[in-house]
Amino acid sequence: MAEPRFAVGDRVRALPVDPPHHTRVPRYARGQVGEVVEVQGAWPLADDRARGFGSPRVEAVYTVRFPAGALWGAAEEHWVQVELWESYLEGAT
């Protein structure tokens, strides 16, 4: 597997995808920007496994922290941490 593309502290955007198959990007996180707080290591991509691919892509999984105010409205002040495979993410500023 390639080196993880992102590191702790990087800002990332969850891609605004809506694939016709199983995926593990919660809808509320799609298109949202968060910060990588942990690199979990590499795991087979759930989307590929769910589609029965014999050799699923193996990718870094990141714990990404999103501010609830961005997800749900400014009144909410908590954090939501989501665990996302690398191909769900792009770099953000």
Next chain:
Amino acid sequence: MSGQHASSQTAARVRRLEERLIDAGLTSDDELDGIIGRLLSGASPANGARVVARAWIDPAYRERLLADANAALEELGLSMSTGPQPQRFTVVPNTPDTHNVLVCTLCSCYPIALLGPSPSWYKSEAYRSRVVREPRAVLAEFGLELPAGTGIVVHDTSAESRHMVLPMRPAGTDGLAEDALAALVTREGLIGTAAV
């Protein structure tokens, strides 16, 4: 509709699915029984409580637990490798500044080996959809009123890790032995919907 009725419908659907998989030669009843038996034998929130009590009395163990929870479990004879595949395990500590709470918004992922089978509310759409959005209100409904200054982190278990909350040790428990401390810890405390 009663819960009993819903659960027997689900059981029938699961059985039909198992039969299809067995007919296709992908698995067998023996294999499925073996996986479920290994997963559930000894799976109990008493395991999580033991880990918490040890972390409360042994600061060095707490440090190892937060750094590499899978390895720290092995020290107590516990494991996250009883299911169909080993799972990465992390422990998230509550502090006066930060309270942690667990959810799986996509389905019902849960550290069964450490906490036993999950409570039905953990799998409910109400809990899964609300706790990510308004955790302070949801926790209050569980009877947990957090101080206004305590921030909340909601952990959505969306990949291959499983988590457990490390509650803060209650005040006034200095004289208690490890077993007595473990008896204070509840399943809800390990999920984050109770203080301990």
